[in-house]
Amino acid sequence: MSTAPSTTTDEAPKPVAAPAPSSPSRWAPLRPLILRLHFYAGVFVAPFLFVAAVTGFLYAGAFQAEKIVYADETTVSAVGDAKLPISEQVAAAREAHPGGTVSAIRPSPEDDATTRVLLSGVEGVDPNHTLAVFVDPYTAKVQGALEQYGSTGALPLRTWIDEFHRDLHLGENGRLYSELAASWLWVIAAGGLVLWLSRRRALRKVRGTSGRRRTLGLHGTVGVWAAAGFFFLSATGLTWSTYAGANIDELRTSLGQSTPSVTSTATGEHSGHGASASAGDAEHGVGLDKILAAARAEGLGDPVELVPPADASSAYVVRQVQRSWPEKQDSVAIDPATGAVTDVLRFDDYPVLAKLTRWGIDLHTGVLFGLVNQIALMLLALSLILLIVLGYRMWWQRGRGSSFGRPVPRGAWQQVPPQILLPSVAVIAVLGYFVPLFGIPLAAFVVVDVVLGEIAHRRGRRTRTSGADAA
Numbered sequence: 001m002s003t004a005p006s007t008t009t010d011e012a013p014k015p016v017a018a019p020a021p022s023s024p025s026r027w028a029p030l031r032p033l034i035l036r037l038h039f040y041a042g043v044f045v046a047p048f049l050f051v052a053a054v055t056g057f058l059y060a061g062a063f064q065a066e067k068i069v070y071a072d073e074t075t076v077s078a079v080g081d082a083k084l085p086i087s088e089q090v091a092a093a094r095e096a097h098p099g100g101t102v103s104a105i106r107p108s109p110e111d112d113a114t115t116r117v118l119l120s121g122v123e124g125v126d127p128n129h130t131l132a133v134f135v136d137p138y139t140a141k142v143q144g145a146l147e148q149y150g151s152t153g154a155l156p157l158r159t160w161i162d163e164f165h166r167d168l169h170l171g172e173n174g175r176l177y178s179e180l181a182a183s184w185l186w187v188i189a190a191g192g193l194v195l196w197l198s199r200r201r202a203l204r205k206v207r208g209t210s211g212r213r214r215t216l217g218l219h220g221t222v223g224v225w226a227a228a229g230f231f232f233l234s235a236t237g238l239t240w241s242t243y244a245g246a247n248i249d250e251l252r253t254s255l256g257q258s259t260p261s262v263t264s265t266a267t268g269e270h271s272g273h274g275a276s277a278s279a280g281d282a283e284h285g286v287g288l289d290k291i292l293a294a295a296r297a298e299g300l301g302d303p304v305e306l307v308p309p310a311d312a313s314s315a316y317v318v319r320q321v322q323r324s325w326p327e328k329q330d331s332v333a334i335d336p337a338t339g340a341v342t343d344v345l346r347f348d349d350y351p352v353l354a355k356l357t358r359w360g361i362d363l364h365t366g367v368l369f370g371l372v373n374q375i376a377l378m379l380l381a382l383s384l385i386l387l388i389v390l391g392y393r394m395w396w397q398r399g400r401g402s403s404f405g406r407p408v409p410r411g412a413w414q415q416v417p418p419q420i421l422l423p424s425v426a427v428i429a430v431l432g433y434f435v436p437l438f439g440i441p442l443a444a445f446v447v448v449d450v451v452l453g454e455i456a457h458r459r460g461r462r463t464r465t466s467g468a469d470a471a
Contacts, residue, residue, distance in 0.1 A: 029415035030424075031198050038191035040445045043395065045184045046388045052181040053388070055165035056233075057381035060366045060374045062158040070155050073134040073144040079111050080138030086115070086306075087288045092140040093117035093133040102282035102308055103130055106153070106321070107292065108137040109303035117282075118148060129159070152323060152367060175242050176437065182237030183244065183438040185384075189223065189230040196220040212397035219390040226383040233380065236364040239357055244435045257353035262331040262345040266315040282308045284316070285336030291316045294339050298332050309336050315343075323367040327358065 067074070086107055094102070100122035108115045115137050118130040125131050125147055132148035132155070135141070149159040167174030199220070209217055238244040252258050282288060292306060295318035307317040319331035329347035334340065350358070362368040366377050416424075432439020 029417070030420065031195070033416060034191045034194050036449075037442075037445075038188060038195060039395075040449070041184055041188045041191070042388075042391045044445070045180065045188065045441070046391060048177050048181045049185060049188075049384060050388050051168070052165065052178055053381045053384040055161065057378050057385075059158070059161045059165045060377040060381065062161045063366060063374055064371070066155055066158050069157055070146065073146060073155075074114055075112050076108075076114055076136050076138065076143075078138075083108060083137040084140055085289045086292055087283060088140050089115045089135045089137055090117050090282050090288060092142055093119075093135050096142040097122070097131065097133050097145060099123060100125075100131065104308075105282060105288070105306045107302070107304065107306075113137075114143055116148070116153070151321065152365065153321075172242070178237065179241035179244060180437045180441065182234050182241060183435050184441070185237075186231050186234035187438065189227045189234070192220070192223045193227050196224050212394055215390055215394050215397060219387060219394060222383055222390070223387055226380060226387070229376075229380040230384070232360075233364060236360040238435065239361065241437075243437065247434045252353050252357075255353065257351040259354040259357065260345060260350060262317060262319070262333045263343040264310070264315050264317050264333050266309070266313060266333075266335045266337065266342060282306075284309050286339040290339045291318065291334050291336070294318075294334050294341055295332050298330075298341055298344060300330055300332060301328065303328070320347075323362045324370055325368055327362070327368075329358065 086105065089107075090102065090105055094117075097119060100119035102117060103120040104118040106116040106118070114134040117133040117135060119125075119133065120130050121127075122131040126149075129147045129149045131145055132153070133145045134143045136143055146155050147159065148155060149162070154162055163169055166178055168177060239248055249258070288306065292304075295304060295306075300318055300320055303321050305319055305321045307319070309316060315333040315335055317331060317333055320328035322328035327347055329350075331345045332341050333343040335342050347355070359368060363373060364377075366374040369376075428442070429439075432442060
């Protein structure tokens with residue numbers, strides 16, 4: 001009979017010792033606070049972000065749609081041997097549309113593109129828009145006229161979508177929605193990024209999970225990949241918002257970083273002579289052709305825009321209007337009486353912040369890198385829409401039974417050390433001052449949270465008191 005070998009004490013399996021708990025980070029108490037802020041912002045600000053994302057998606061696609069819809073106006077039917085003088089093209093536009101005043105001319109920038117003669121003060125046209133008359137540069141045939149808006153030459157389709165994205169067609173008051181979205185997008189993205197990074201790696205997985213954990217994993221993964229784009233969209237969107245944008249402009253001005261402009265006053269000894277013209281005409285002094293030739297001699301290649309003098313003491317301004325990379329933003333002022341260049345401003349001489357602002361806005365609007373830029377913006381918009389849908393789904397999945405959305409527990413701020421809490425509050429206060437549509441809603445969130453917490457506390461106290469009396 002065989003005997004089983006005895007197990008000595010050395011051979012016996014030993015229990016695995018539990019790892020010693022690591023000391024919590026000083027910043028650990030901030031996580032519940034960030035989670036609560038992310039929750040409130042996600043619930044209440046997300047609808048504004050959703051609208052901004054949908055309209056932004058449409059705007060990014062509007063550039064290519066515009067080329068198709070308005071091809072008859074913007075392109076010529078046949079490329080000729082040589083383009084006619086710009087003065088003849090403007091004369092043809094004025095003959096077809098004598099109303100209003102010539103505010104600018106954009107000569108044909110490409111072989112198959114029409115010239116745009118922009119008229120302001122035309123009856124029936126929005127005062128903030130111009131009427132763009134499209135002229136074949138080879139035959140001077142007028143191919144149509146459309147309302148145009150903005151420095152990028154947006155035509156009716158893109159203008160409508162642009163205004164929808166900017167203010168929901170509600171005017172200045174409507175712009176508050178887009179500023180609110182821009183003010184909070186970076187906050188929500190930063191909070192989500194911190195929450196994702198602070199989770200254990202095992203809890204970040206999507207594969208093999210289900211239910212709320214799977215939704216949370218998808219939400220976090222998409223958010224992390226898109227976070228940099230959200231920071232960029234938020235920062236650039238705020239640069240031309242109503243309130244935060246004004247504060248940014250003041251800061252740039254105080255730092256000497258505002259966008260410069262060419263001096264448009266005619267300074268020659270003959271300034272004011274020969275500059276008069278019939279009302280609404282673009283021809284002043286030496287004429288458009290010599291003005292354009294002088295600008296070309298200064299190195300201003302296509303696309304350019306010629307702006308006629310505002311009065312007898314003003315000069316022509318010719319500026320490049322290319323917003324795609326590489327930017328062409330040089331401009332010159334030319335005396336209408338002599339055709340002499342009186343001032344030159346090169347984009348290379350712009351202050352650093354002025355350049356960054358220009359690049360940022362053009363990247364935000366989808367023109368800096370053309371189609372690639374527009375596709376990237378559309379993907380960012382789709383990512384934001386998906387994150388919002390997943391966020392609301394998580395809120396639903398947090399509920400018990402049929403209840404909708406169990407909130408994050410209160411009181412987390414009491415656990416934050418004063419040396420972290422007080423500086424954080426100071427930074428938030430400064431940000432709230434410079435970005436009002438971040439500060440005001442945040443204060444509202446805090447007030448609502450305190451009120452709801454007090455109501456819940458009193459109800460709980462009454463319940464405990466009633467239970468004690470019944471006992």
